[in-house]
Amino acid sequence: MSLITISRTIGCGCGDIGCDVAEGLGLELYDDERFRKEAVKIGISHEDAVHLDEERPGFFHRLFHYKPYLYRELMESVVYEIAGRGSGVIVGHASQVLLHDFDCAFHVLCSCPEASRIRRLSEKGGMGEERAAEIIKKADREQDDFLKTYYHLDWKDPGLYDLVINTEKLGAEYAARLIITVVRERITECGLDSLFAMSALSLKKKARAVLIEEGFNINLLFLDVPEDGEIYIRGLASTVEDAAKIRSVLEGLDGVRRVVSDLVVY
Template sequence: MDKIVTISRQYASGGRTIGKLVAQELGIPVYDSKIIKDTMKRTGLSEQVVEDAEQRSVNAFLFNLAMGVDDALNHMKLIAEVERDIIEGYVQEGPCVIVGRAANFLLGGDRKSLNVFVYSDTESRVAYAHENYDVTERQAWKMIERTDKERQMHAMSFYGKKWGDRDYYDLMLNSGRLGIEQCVDLIIAAAGK
């Protein structure tokens, strides 16, 4: 298997778990929160600043600008460039699974990559968040709405692309209907184990 697997996902769809299991089955590394840590090391920025740039994109940084943090947009640009370099470095090392970080957009589709989008119905996502993230059902609803909106804004702000649009993915999987294990099996089959 010489592919790079990128997994974009709706919040609480199980995409992170699916990515880890795919990597484990294929015996290749998975990159997710390590990208944030590596970005922090390279830029000297705090985890909060990196996460705000990724998830909250323009809204959080416009708020920061209004509050007098005039280098917020420079941080956004720096973080995007550093993440691109980091992910390109991972890809150069060989096959891997990259969860999130809009990696499918970042890689530009010119590589041997399998770009996957994991989604689910809202009720299944609320149940998943409640069970796995130690939040109430009400909190889960709010987090789902907020996080999905942030991911949409991030993709549009940084790449000018619509997150979740089928034109940017090779495989779209409904984890609520298929279940985690079947999603893993389908990704492995599509990657050409």
């Protein structure tokens, strides 16, 4: 079984490529709709799940209860939760960045020249090319801002991907067949160490998210998951009561069987 991430640009004609690849390889597809369902399944509220996208939050949104940073932790938790299952096709959600260090993950970017994207979107959407160009520029800018804001990376950097496909020359159908062929012939399954690391990252991100939501300063807290279901936390708490609450909050998380606290009250 294989783990694949697919990134794509609007108007490149690859709207169904994730579905085609998943079907061809017999894998689960994690597109936007499925991603949100998975988020709710692992304990994220529906209200928070609808914000798990790649659009950079606005100024007031960024100020309100650290919510944008909460969304980032939640999104990353879901990506790692899915990846920890060892197989699937994940579309978007910065998955090419989050899973880049795992050799068993295969990262694909589908795009084509801007003129081709404008023409395709104009024809498909029944709009003028000027309007299509505006939509494409806005979508690219939002994706660019998201990765630069949170990961200091350029999504157009080919180093983030194992395969970059120009759909103007190859077409979406052949692109899907190409991905399927490469995965079958060249990509190995995720080992146990990688699967544990992904699951541990998911739990860590979920723990960080719940602490942010409870109003704790996450910059003063450091978490680790040394074993399955175990959280080790160290750092600073403002009061004895806060230290006890932090521990209690973590103990209430699904999947946590033990919390080791080394918090210092300052």
